[in-house]
Amino acid sequence: MIALARKTLFHEWRRFLPAILAIGFSGVLLTVQAALVLGIFGSAAVYVSSSSADLWAGYPGTQSVNFGRTISPDVEMRLRMDPDVTDVEPYLWVEGDWHGTHEKSGGVSVFVSGINTGRKGMMFSSLLSSGLRQRLEEPNAVIVDRSELDQLGVSLDQAAWINGHRVHVVAAIAGLRGLGGVNVLASLDTARLLQGEDSPGVGPTYYVAKVRKPSRVEAAQARLIANPSFGPFEVWTAKQFAWRSQLYWMFDTGAGVAVLFMAGIVCLVGGVITSQSLMAMVAASAREYAVLNALGASFRSLSQVVLEQSCWVGGLGLLVTGITSTVLLSVAARHDVPVAMNITIAMICAALVLGLALVSGLIAMRGLLRADPALLLR
Amino acid sequence: MTPVMRPAPSLEANEVSKSFLMGMVRLHVLQQLSVSIYPGELTLISGPSGCGKSTLLSLLSGLQAPDEGQTRALGQELSGLAKRALERFRLKHTGFVFQGFNLFPALTATEQVALPLGYLGFSNKDALERARQVLKEVGMSHRLDLRPASLSGGERQRVALARALAKRPQLLFADEPTSALDAENGQNVARMLQRIAHEQGSTVLCVSHDPRLTRHADRVLEMEDGQIQRDWRPSERDSAARREFA
Structure with missing residues (x-):
């Protein structure tokens, strides 16, 4: 099968660039936000995470390290x-x-x-x-x-x-x-x-x-x-006590909800920009897709081309996310900005970026509705 | 005079009607029109703009369904087929050439032609080989690796024609295939359409008001106000004229 999606993407890269950048920078925002959350809220448990103790005994019901009472x-x-x-x-x-x-x-x-x-x-x-x-x-x-x-x-x-x-x-x-x-x-x-x-x-x-x-x-x-x-007194494992402290700061203070809200906004804005860019691309090629449909290529096959393109956009956007986030987080860490990252969170961010591209592709498939071969007849 | 023995029609419209809503007004484009089109011929539908010739082509090719009446292609009833079944029918049996060339800017001439073959299950190697062969047949062997931006209008239309012909369709539909071409390229495309009908036995149905095509058509259907006003064969007219002259 001729790789229509890939060839179009590389030949008309300038037209795909806004979608790639929208996905890429949505990913950067998500990753940096996640790194800041990990860094800032991780510092709520710096006493636990930078110590080698396995067990912590404190006053019963202590929600965070800084709320400890004398035992x-x-x-x-x-x-x-x-x-x-x-x-x-x-x-x-x-x-x-x-x-x-x-x-x-x-x-x-x-x-x-x-x-x-x-x-x-x-x-x-x-x-x-x-x-x-x-x-x-x-x-x-x-x-x-x-x-x-x-x-x-x-x-x-x-x-x-x-x-x-x-x-x-x-x-x-x-x-x-x-x-x-x-x-x-x-x-x-x-x-x-x-x-x-x-x-x-x-x-x-x-x-x-x-x-x-x-x-x-x-x-x-x-x-x-x-x-x-x-x-x-109550005894917690170090892992439990660190997590307990972070959870308190994240959710009981409302900060975590704000962060989740921001992440939602980032996904929404990224999704809207990307889907609109992809839809414009699909609409621009509507006549060519309509000819393929006239020749018998099914709507499903054409949808696969659009989805493949959105996967490419997602992949390239992920590359932008990876490179930019690495540079930004390195600079931040060098300047003592509280940032942290681990493999699980990085994978979640990557999955969100790819998911965003895929959802945008699904939305952009609506552009194929314009690819009606009957409209090619004048 | 000996009656002419014709093969069974490959395309049939039986009392088909089609109307469109234009704002608040319903426009009746075709009204109870019946026609049969035969294989091995280049049939030309001509007529003024808005007479319903493109609508007739869209019904006979299965791109649209009639409001009333039946359409049959290669003996198969099209009117009742579901969308996916129609797509499968078109994939197996039909080729299309449109007025606009509608080529993908990113693909070379060979890839443009090979692309639809992939949907038929051709391997990449076989599809590209067939594409090169068909492009050669339409005189494009020297432009195989060029993209549309590097091709002239005539060359683009020949690539579009090759794309329609690559799967060796039994039914070839062409909508104003020469209107964007100069005299020489227009003649070339018309000759190719006729050759496909005569040499491959395909049914070639062409919609055009380009008089250059009439010369190459085996049969001309002249339409007006959604009705076929005149159904004639240029070869018979020429023989009659020759007889009169003699």
Whole structure:
């Protein structure tokens, strides 16, 4: 069979270009949006995803990491009693008010994470080298995200104030950006100091634990059910707690619905532009299609040509999406814009792009109704 | 005088009527018209614009169904056939040449001709081979790999003719095939249509008001106001004229 769809597409590429670009840039918008969602809402769980702990024990019903409440120190004992748990460490969450040294800096809400600074510490293990952990052991030492130095009104090695206590910025790293406030890392001792010894909720917010084998995580979680003698607590796997935190920010805050709405708009606009471009192409060739129909080519065969063209448009649009999104996301990541991508989301975006092209092709098939051979007779 | 023995008609219209709605007015284009067309002949339907000649061609070729009456092609009743069945009938038996050349800009002459053969189940190799052969028959062997933009009007019409002929149709319909062509190209196309009828035994039904075609037609149906006013054979008129002259 003569490859009519392909030959027409390559010979008349200028006429197909608007459809290809419409599909391509719809794909770019979807992909970048998805990457921003993953990046921004992923940062709601940066505490979990950048740590090597397998289990998290916190106050029952905690919706997101930043809503943690103080739990009893006895929970540590309960965790250590489990035969599969090999290590336990406390994690202290302190909300503070930051004042920098720069003249124009005002007060900034910060979330101080008090962590174990030991060499084998689980919290933020993927972000902190043992050298940086060691530096946190210095009294009042803190580490912040490098992209937030300006917002905090401070430079590296300078002093600042949290809740009226003087702290010293010993390092600025990447990947610490969070949602709702600026993340500050400190040792457990520094965090306790910032929390104020006499504050009502003194004590750890979470206990994180390491399990002997990854395959035993669920079993260990199942065993660690609430026990009144250890005070109120609930145990989640790291994956569950990260997902729980992201879901809260995505849906309970309404942000996710807004994102889904935007994705719907992107698909709609892309679909309308693409289908109109394809329909114009079909209408422009209506007389040629009508001759083929007069010669006996069925409406179904002609529809297949239109669908094949829309598949080509989808494929080429996907190429535009892939190249442009890769460049844009690389630039964004280099400038500390919170973006992230994984294979599942990339595949979903690709499927949406191809689906969009296919639906546009189905709509454009209406243009074939003009290909009535009787209209060729004058 | 010995009666002329004719084969069975390949196309028949039996009291067909067709009307169209033009705004608020219903226009009766054909009214209870009957005609039989025979194989091996180039039959020309001529007449002024709007007389119903193209409508008659569309009914006889199965492109449209009559409001009343029956049409038969190759002994098969067309009026009652479903759309898909009509498409299958056209695929197997008919070729069309239209006034506009309607060639795909992206395809070469060979590909234009080979394309419909694909729908008949020809392999690419066989379709291209047949296309080259037919293009040679219409004198286009030197333009096989050119696209429509590089062809003259006459050459494009010959490619369109080759496209219609490639599947060796028993029925060939042509609507004003020479009107966009100059004198020489018009004569060439008319000669080809006649040759196809005589050499291949096909039924060639042509609608035109181009007088150049009359000379090559075996039979002329003159239409006016939706009726056939005159049915005559140029060869008989020429013999009568010759007899008169002698």
